[in-house]
Amino acid sequence: MDALYERRVAGISLGIGAITIVLFGTTIFFGVIARMSQGGFITLRPDVFYEFMTLHSVGVAGSLMTGITAMMWYSLRKHINLHMNLMQIMFGIIGAVVVSLLAATLLGFYGTGWTFLYPLPFKSAGAWDDWAAGLYLLLLLCVVAAMSLSWGDVVITAARKYTFSGAVGWKLIAGKDTPETTPPPVVLISVITSLCGLFSNIAGATVLILLLIHWADPGFYLDYLYIKNLIYYFGHILMNMAMYMAVAVVYELLPLYAKRPWKSNKIVAISWNAAFIAVSLAYLHHLLQDFPQPFAIQVIAVFGSYMAAFPATVVTVIGAMVLVYRSGIQWTVAPLYMFLGLMSWAIGGFWAVLDAGFNNAFHNTMFVPGHFHLYLLAGTSFIFVATLYNITEELGGCKDTFEDRLGLWAWFIGAYGVALTFLLSGVLGTPRRYAVQMPGKETWSTFGALFGWIVIFALILVIGRYLTRLQKVKPLRS
Amino acid sequence: MTQLFVGSAAMLGALIIMGIFWKVGTSSMPRDDDYKHVAEAGYAIRRRYFWGLLAVSVVLFIIGVIAFPYPKVMEAKIKGEPFVVKINSKQFQWDLSATEIPLGPVRFDVTSQDVNHGFGIYDGQGRLVTQSQSMPDYVNRLYVNFAKPGKYKIWCLEYCGVAHHIMTTEFEVK
């Protein structure tokens, strides 16, 4: 790959990194405010609480998703030449989306949570305006379009270089691989993740267009159960893809620190193809309390959820452990973020499987935010930040300081506190998405809010350090 | 019961995973240049882990499926005619065809007039007993075998708008 391309990708990634991490921090702030209100420190009006909750979740998830996509491109730069102008178009769209998200929530009081379960967007009982619902659906459609551009680019470019069946690992599985058709793990995983994302985007585009038609013409009938399936297929996979893109990055970067190779082989190929199937089935666990769903489907939902644990832990987590064991790795901040990120993924994933397996006891309790906050706040985001550290290290020769380590451990403690306080209150049956907690169940929210402030403190450190490190990066055109 | 059991498993599992990461993370020194050797030892552990995970998953899977309160499963479990209660939900209230319910098997026919709601039953101590979704156009049949008399509360378990958190009512089991 040519050096100019590599530097430009690094430069764009650094820029996107700066924008997204600031957005990420800002929208986390709204989450902390929401938690403060649940904990009784402040009192938000319910409609404002739900508006903040929606802004928080879409903003945080969206910025993390965008950030990690840039990090995936960065990690792919030595292997495939992606289209630079597509990247720019995509980030332009995301920028427009952010502005309209702010408008829909802060001006339009839109607050369905990210799930926008039909027909809630159109039946707000007076809480938000009709235009805000339409705008929100439209902006999600733009996200779908932007993500499809970048995922499509990854699949097509990789297929050109390694052939399609090579890029998705089928040649490896069939034993028909040649060196030219064997992609490195980062490519293999990115391609499979992208394909999975493209399928979910088809569902997403379908449901969003249907809902927009309904928005324009309220007489347009839609089946509630069918729409619910589409929404969860779309939403569940989208959130999982963020983590999988992060894992792809780890396959590329962790070996640099361990100074050992992490290569594609048959097992890796099988495991990621299995992961594709598992994620596509596991979305069904969001509908386990919908008894009109056919019983066989419900059993498949639980099966798929257990299945998802296999490729993740057997191949990736153990693979990472073998990679670092007796490797002499220096635990500087970047690899430490990655390693701890994988750990949070394993723990959060384990909790997710329990939630699916015993769903009647946990569905829509705080157990759910408990598990996903762990692997988003201490998993995906850790790997995102690790990559930012890696790039500034590589291009600016930056060394870790005390603040870097303090930021890491403060974030770690805050994130685990935030997640655990959610989880434990879920074990006590506390419902999620309550502007005011059920009487007698506020205690955990109080602690959760305090841990939230630790995360904010850590983020200020991390962002400050990142911006300082950025200044050491040599001008890109030199 | 389930909550406490699974909650403990969640904590225990998290501690074990942290322990393993701690052990591996602190065993990075000194470097062993014979990576092939390290990898082979790792793969041997991986094989055992795979079978262990499979065994645990199968057991949990079976327990979980049997414990499902699905109509299909519950109809096989429940003896005798259940007492039927019709539940109708709308933003932001519950409508029950009966608020005094006899001990023993009960079937709730749950539906909604507007958006998705969640029908969550809590006992006198504030513990979640069971739940199902409450959806327009569809009827969820939720079976419960009430063994303890007393007051029970219904709370909404699917976000349905600004007053979701105060959408509650109660009934009594005699």
Ligand code: HEM
């Ligand atoms: C200090 C860190 C954070 C705090 C204190 C926090 C707080 C909250 C609170 C209070 C809720 C509403 C919970 C409920 O009652 O259901 C929530 C929901 C949510 N959060 Fe966070 N959050 C944090 C970080 C994050 C991060 C890093 C992400 C994602 C990358 C995230 C994604 C979400 C999502 C997707 C929801 C669900 C919203 C919904 O139910 O529609 N949060 N968070």
Ligand SMILES: [Cu+2]
């Ligand atoms: Cu509700």
